[in-house]
Amino acid sequence: MTVTETSPHVSENPFPTGRLFIGGQWRDATGAGLMAVEAPATGEKLTDVARATIADVDAAATAARAAFDSGVWSGLPGRERARILLEVGRLMRERSEELGRIESQDAGKPIAMATAVDVNGAAETFEYYGMLAQQLDGSVRQTPGRVLATVQREPLGVVAAITPFNFPLILSTSKVAPALAAGNSVVLKPADDTPLSSLKMAEILQEAGVPDGVFNVVTGVGSALGDHLVGHPEVDKVAFTGSTEVGARVAGQAGKNLRPVVSELGGNSxxxxxxxxxxxxxxxxxxxxxxxxxxxxxxxxxxxxxxxxxxxxxxxxxxxxxxxxxxxxxxxxxxxxxxxxxxxxxxxxxxxxxxxxxxxxxxxxxxxxxxxxxxxxxxxxxxxxxxxxxxxxxxxxxxxxxxxxxxxxxxxxxxxxxxxxxxxxxxxxxxxxxxxxxxxxxxxxxxxxxxxxxxxxPAVPFGGVKASGWGRENGPEGLNEYLQTKSIVLNLEG
CATH class of the missing domain: 3.40.309.10 (Aldehyde Dehydrogenase; Chain A, domain 2)
Structure with missing residues (x-):
C-alpha cells in the first residue's frame, strides 16, 4: 500500500476516515490535509485519513499530559483500569469480523489470518494486561533500624508509541495495552501505510470507557512527525517497532531528553x-x-x-x-x-x-x-x-x-x-x-x-538483543517497561 496526496473530500466507505483522535475528540488535521490509503492486494484506494502536522502532534502530547496529570486514569485503582481493558477485549471480539476486514484490506493479510491471529491476538493482549492491572502491588522492605521502607510501582507518564506496517493492530496493542494497564497516557503514531486499525481501536477504547486524552492517535507521513513525537518534552517513554536504522535514530532523538526507549528492531533469524x-x-x-x-x-x-x-x-x-x-x-x-x-x-x-x-x-x-x-x-x-x-x-x-x-x-x-x-x-x-x-x-x-x-x-515476552533492540513486549516484563519504582522511607524513631 502506498500513501498519496488527495483532495479533502472523503467518500463514504466501511473504513475509518479523515480525522485524528486527540483529547477524546475526532478532529481534522491542522491544515485539513488528507492522504489516501491504498490496498496492497490491488493498489486501489481504500479511504482517506488525516495528514497530521507538527501542531497536531503537539496537541496530542498536550492532551495526553493533561489527562495523566489529572489522575483521571493514572489515579484509578488498578482494578478499575482492568475493568475497562477487559471491556476493550470484549468489544474487539464482538467486532472481530469488522476489525479483521480492515486489517486484511489495509495490510494485505488473508482475511482468515487477520481475524484469527491479529484481532484475536489483540483482544487477548488487552485481556491479559487487564488481569495484570489488578496486581500492581508494592512491597515492604526490611531494614536494620526503626525504618519503614515501602516500594511502589508507578506509571511513567506519557508514552509515545510508534508502530510498523506488518502487524498494525498487534504491535500497537502490545504497547498500548501494558502502557494503559500501568496507568500511562498514550500517543500512538501508526505506520503511514497501515493506519486504519489504530483509528478503529481508538473508537473501541473510547466506547469501553477510556477517559478523554488518555489515548490519542495521529496519522501522517514521514519521519518528521515521528521525530517530533519522540523528542517531545511531554513524552516520558518511547515504544518503537521498526527497522534497526530507524530505531537508532529514534533512540538518539529520545536520548536528547534522556527518555527511555523500548524497541523491537530488525531480525535475520x-x-x-x-x-x-x-x-x-x-x-x-x-x-x-x-x-x-x-x-x-x-x-x-x-x-x-x-x-x-x-x-x-x-x-x-x-x-x-x-x-x-x-x-x-x-x-x-x-x-x-x-x-x-x-x-x-x-x-x-x-x-x-x-x-x-x-x-x-x-x-x-x-x-x-x-x-x-x-x-x-x-x-x-x-x-x-x-x-x-x-x-x-x-x-x-x-x-x-x-x-x-x-x-x-x-x-x-x-x-x-x-x-x-x-x-x-x-x-x-x-x-x-x-x-x-x-x-x-x-x-x-x-x-x-x-x-x-x-x-x-501475551504471557510470553519477546524482544531483541544486539541490533534487534532492547526491552521486552508481552508478559509481566512488558508491563514493567511502563512502570517506574519509587521507594518511600519512613523514620519511625520518635
Whole structure:
C-alpha cells in the first residue's frame, strides 16, 4: 500500500476516515490535509485519513499530559483500569469480523489470518494486561533500624508509541495495552501505510470507557512527525517497532531528553534443522517460518541451516512443499499469505533475490513474480548454494524468501547462527529434547522455538538483543517497561 496526496473530500466507505483522535475528540488535521490509503492486494484506494502536522502532534502530547496529570486514569485503582481493558477485549471480539476486514484490506493479510491471529491476538493482549492491572502491588522492605521502607510501582507518564506496517493492530496493542494497564497516557503514531486499525481501536477504547486524552492517535507521513513525537518534552517513554536504522535514530532523538526507549528492531533469524528431526513436521515448520505474513515478520526464519545427512532430502522436498502453499487471494480462507505492503517493499525484495543470484546463488523455487498481476505479490522463494556474505543471507529480507545451507557440527551451526548483527529469534528442529535445550541456550536471541516457529502468546515476552533492540513486549516484563519504582522511607524513631 502506498500513501498519496488527495483532495479533502472523503467518500463514504466501511473504513475509518479523515480525522485524528486527540483529547477524546475526532478532529481534522491542522491544515485539513488528507492522504489516501491504498490496498496492497490491488493498489486501489481504500479511504482517506488525516495528514497530521507538527501542531497536531503537539496537541496530542498536550492532551495526553493533561489527562495523566489529572489522575483521571493514572489515579484509578488498578482494578478499575482492568475493568475497562477487559471491556476493550470484549468489544474487539464482538467486532472481530469488522476489525479483521480492515486489517486484511489495509495490510494485505488473508482475511482468515487477520481475524484469527491479529484481532484475536489483540483482544487477548488487552485481556491479559487487564488481569495484570489488578496486581500492581508494592512491597515492604526490611531494614536494620526503626525504618519503614515501602516500594511502589508507578506509571511513567506519557508514552509515545510508534508502530510498523506488518502487524498494525498487534504491535500497537502490545504497547498500548501494558502502557494503559500501568496507568500511562498514550500517543500512538501508526505506520503511514497501515493506519486504519489504530483509528478503529481508538473508537473501541473510547466506547469501553477510556477517559478523554488518555489515548490519542495521529496519522501522517514521514519521519518528521515521528521525530517530533519522540523528542517531545511531554513524552516520558518511547515504544518503537521498526527497522534497526530507524530505531537508532529514534533512540538518539529520545536520548536528547534522556527518555527511555523500548524497541523491537530488525531480525535475520536462523532456523536449525538437525538430522534427527521429524522431517515432515520440520519442513512444515520451515515453510511457516518464512512465508508467514508474506515474510514481513521481524522474527521470520529466513536462514535455514540443515544438518548434512538430510540436506539433499530437504532440498528435494522443499519445491513441492513451497509450490503447494495456497497464497494470493486474501479473501480465500485457505490462503496462507498475501502481497507485500508496497511497491517499494516489492522492489527491495526483488533486488535482494536478484543480487544474491548474481553473486552465485541458485534459485531452487520461486523468484519469478508475475509482472501482469495487480498488487505487490511476491512468490515464496528458496535460494541455495548461498554464502554468509550473500545479500539475502546477510541482510533482513522482509519478504517470503528462504536461504538454505548445510552444516556438519553443532559448534559450527551455533557459530554461523550467531554470526549476525541481529538477535531477535531463532529455531531448533530436533528429535532430541536435550539437544534442543542445549542449542537454544547458546543462541543469541530474545526468543527461541524448539520444534515450532512463531508460537506467540501475551504471557510470553519477546524482544531483541544486539541490533534487534532492547526491552521486552508481552508478559509481566512488558508491563514493567511502563512502570517506574519509587521507594518511600519512613523514620519511625520518635
Amino acid at each position: 536462523a532456523n536449525i534443522l538437525f538430522a534427527d528431526a521429524d522431517l515432515d513436521r520440520a519442513i512444515d515448520t520451515v515453510i511457516q517460518s518464512f512465508v508467514f505474513n508474506a515474510g514481513q515478520f521481524c522474527m521470520a526464519g529466513s536462514r535455514l541451516y540443515v544438518e548434512r545427512p538430510v540436506y539433499e532430502e530437504v532440498l528435494a522436498r522443499l519445491p513441492q512443499a513451497v509450490s503447494s502453499i495456497p497464497w494470493g487471494d486474501i479473501t480465500r480462507p485457505e490462503s496462507v499469505f498475501g502481497p507485500l505492503i508496497s511497491q517499494k517493499q516489492f522492489d527491495r525484495v526483488s533486488a535482494l533475490v536478484s543480487d544474491t543470484v548474481a553473486a552465485g546463488a541458485r534459485l531452487l523455487v520461486g523468484g519469478d513474480p508475475d509482472p501482469e498481476r495487480p498488487g505487490y505479490f511476491y512468490p515464496a522463494t528458496v535460494l541455495v548454494d548461498v554464502r554468509e556474505d550473500h545479500p539475502a543471507v546477510a541482510r533482513e529480507v522482509f519478504g517470503p524468501v528462504l536461504t538454505v545451507q548445510p552444516f556438519d557440527t553443532e559448534e559450527e551451526v551455533i557459530a554461523v547462527a550467531n554470526g549476525t548483527a541481529y538477535g531477535l529469534a531463532g529455531g531448533v528442529q530436533t528429535g532430541d529434547a536435550v539437544k534442543g535445550q542445549r542449542v537454544a541456550s547458546r543462541l543469541k536471541a530474545g526468543i527461541i522455538w524448539i520444534n515450532g516457529w512463531g508460537l506467540m502468546d
